[in-house]
Amino acid sequence: MLMTPEEMGRADALAAESGIDSYALMVSAGRAVAACLLRCYPAAQRAVVLCGPGNNGGDGYVAARAFAETGMKVALFHLGDPARLSGDALRARQDCGMDSAGLDGFRPEQGDVIIDALFGAGLARPLSDEIAAVIARAEGLPVIAVDLPSGVSGLTGQVLGAAFTASHTVTFMAAKPGHYLLPGRAHCGRLEMFDIGIPRRILAEAAGDHHLNTPALWADSLPRAGADSHKFSRGHLGVFSGGASATGAARLAAMAGLKAGAGLVTIAAAPQAILVNAAHLTAIMLKRIEDVSALRDWIADKRLSAFVLGPGFGISAETRDFAETLIGRPLVLDADGLTAFAEQPEALFDRLEAAPETCVMTPHAGEFARLFPDLAEDSDLGKPEKALRAARRAHAVVLYKGADTVIASPDGRIAINANAPPWLATAGSGDVLSGTIGGLLAQGVPAFEAAAAGAWLHGEAGNRAGAGLTAEDLPTHLPSIHEIIDNGR
Structure with a gap:
């Protein structure tokens, strides 16, 4: 408390x-x-x-x-x-x-x-x-x-x-x-x-509504595997890859989603990125998506239960089109998926108003300032109040990243995450965080709880991996959600 x-x-x-x-x-x-x-x-x-x-x-x-x-x-x-x-x-x-x-x-x-x-x-x-x-x-x-x-x-x-x-x-x-x-x-x-x-x-x-982010806040929302569980019942996460020279971020997110418990994870890639991704994937599947029309056809399959868009994807009109097509489904918007709306953030917020609290936005300070410049510049507001006002404006859960990550929901709930070690400040760490949240969303965890749990699990993985970690190390050190449930944490 x-x-x-x-x-x-x-x-x-x-x-x-x-x-x-x-x-x-x-x-x-x-x-x-x-x-x-x-x-x-x-x-x-x-x-x-x-x-x-x-x-x-x-x-x-x-x-x-x-x-x-x-x-x-x-x-x-x-x-x-x-x-x-x-x-x-x-x-x-x-x-x-x-x-x-x-x-x-x-x-x-x-x-x-x-x-x-x-x-x-x-x-x-x-x-x-x-x-x-x-x-x-x-x-x-x-x-x-x-x-x-x-x-x-x-x-x-x-x-x-x-x-x-x-x-x-x-x-x-x-x-x-x-x-x-x-x-x-x-x-x-x-x-x-x-x-x-x-x-x-x-x-x-x-x-x-202020909380310290611990498992007590969200453990009851984690899915419990039963004897009849199968991979489709554990959710299917889709992660979007960047071009041929920018595929690594999506793979980091995809592996984190798999480790977070999603039953299936598929990387969706443009034709030029298919072979690069294929050379590095085993348990993660691969889908060719060349344009928005192909995306609409793919997501018509309702077994796809959540998506991650942004890591390494690129900033373009296509990014905005993909994001707007995915709105209404459980979605993590990160990195390029946020920056693509920097010139017209209200266009994103207006679309999200029709599907409140289905999206988790994960901006770092720079991305937050691009989407919410007035809030970022207001020195009278603390980080929790900035995150909360942003969440209400965007109609989304906002995970405002940093050494003191704050998660805010439009309904007023605020969680402050304090378990992250300083060595999480490394390239690709945020991609792992996005994938972890996406993996939880794919399993039916509500957006606020998925964001809060993802932040805590990400911090715990950093502590377990230790100083000198790289982003590639983090997914292998993520605690399983069953470990959290079994330990009563």
Whole structure:
């Protein structure tokens, strides 16, 4: 479960309305922060606790008191006027019973560990020069962030002027989108989650449509093979090849579709690409498709259950014609299949409106900017909001690729994928992703679930293949969907 800062605030309010002691929750949070420092930095000489003017600062005062109770040396600093504190934060400061100094009094010492309790996930404005100066002075010291490193937006992961780079981040009950979106993820260090006592029913009531992409989100949508299964019942995926000198991308996608569980995979190729493909194919079939008329004849066979168009296909009027012919059938549009509509994206979106959520679009940042230039340029929007607005405009599931891939559905669901290793950034990797999604679509997995599952399986394949992988390695390392089902993941 992911919760936006606004949703987490609502959960806090619902907890208080239900009779749960909000100060007891703060004490649990502050002590969890203290436990993190004591466990991770047993040789620390001094805990430097930086407290902000809200409840995040209240957690810091609780942590400071906990450190003092262990006999650790504590240096306590406050932002703003502590006399203006109210509610639980005021009580936490009073119970702390320690003197504090203004932030400008902070001077680092050898053996310091910083507790960043200035701002939590709800920060929506750039940090002041005063705080930026403190961040600069703390450079090189271990930092434990309370909820989220100060300066990182909990909603978008964007850095608001400056931000701490934490070694550990301690958050409570549910992670925020900013924990997993870049660049925020790079500022969080090791993320630790603590249950401080808010019932799950309250979290569920307050939560929205943001999710961390894990098998729990889509495993129930995966097909289960039965004793009577045969290759046609497992779906038939069609992948379109480029010309004679651009056939490799389609073969990568086709093999991934086969490994993802499709019963049959066929590469559709123009006459000049038939022999090149034939020389490299065994389990994957080959079909000659010379023009749109031949395509219409081929897809009249309803046993063809999904298609992948774009990898290596080329950018031309024919690309647009092929795409428009395929709309209405489960379809992955990637690479050239997207860029072909860069001059007139609305033509694609208008066609998709008649067949909503049958298409998965998989743009990287450059392709996204070609199709949705206004969204790409809007610095006020985070990646999830950009992907969601794009999905609603296009009437398609949008998988916005990157190190922090986001999958969005027109119905409002958003999944943030966080399991992909950096060595997936290699030529052909995206073709494997498209084929994996296509293989799932061919088996009847709905578009959003197929896109989310494909992204996770792709990341897991990268982890299993290891550093130094090439795209050719990825299909052989894809986990089988039956492994996911059998493991209950």
